[in-house]
Amino acid sequence: MMGRRLVDDDSAAATEIGYVFTFLLGLMFLSAFSIWVWDLEVSTQNRWTEEALEENLLSVGAAGERADEAARLDIDARYAEPVDLHLSTAVGLNLEMWLTDEALHLSDGEQVHRTSQPISGAAATTHSGVINLAGVETIWVVLDAGQVTIQVEQPGF
16 A cells, blocks of 8 residues: 555546536526516416406496497386406406496506496496406496496396
């Protein structure tokens, strides 16, 4: 054992440093990919939310037009139509829908999602109703006594 000498070997240390840099590079790519996927998910969710809200507004507005059409045929007519909503589980949006003589409106508490659908108002009816959409699955568009309303409860006729 007398002939052994210690030798400086830098290749093992360089290999270890290469492993560390490779790990850090992979971590950086994984982080960038995660951020990209998260942004893609958020933008898709926002687009779907906007489309669902627009579809809700158009569906309820069309039911209101049909109620007005029934009133034009017979002012004493009674009409009720259920409209199933999309995005009824989105409680956190604090959505509210209200009907006026000019339009059907939809808005959230922060005014991020705010839109309106004009109604023709061609019948001699008045329009009213306000609904907080949190957890609501069905809206009833009701014509009774010359008034078109939106409500959550089935009218019972």
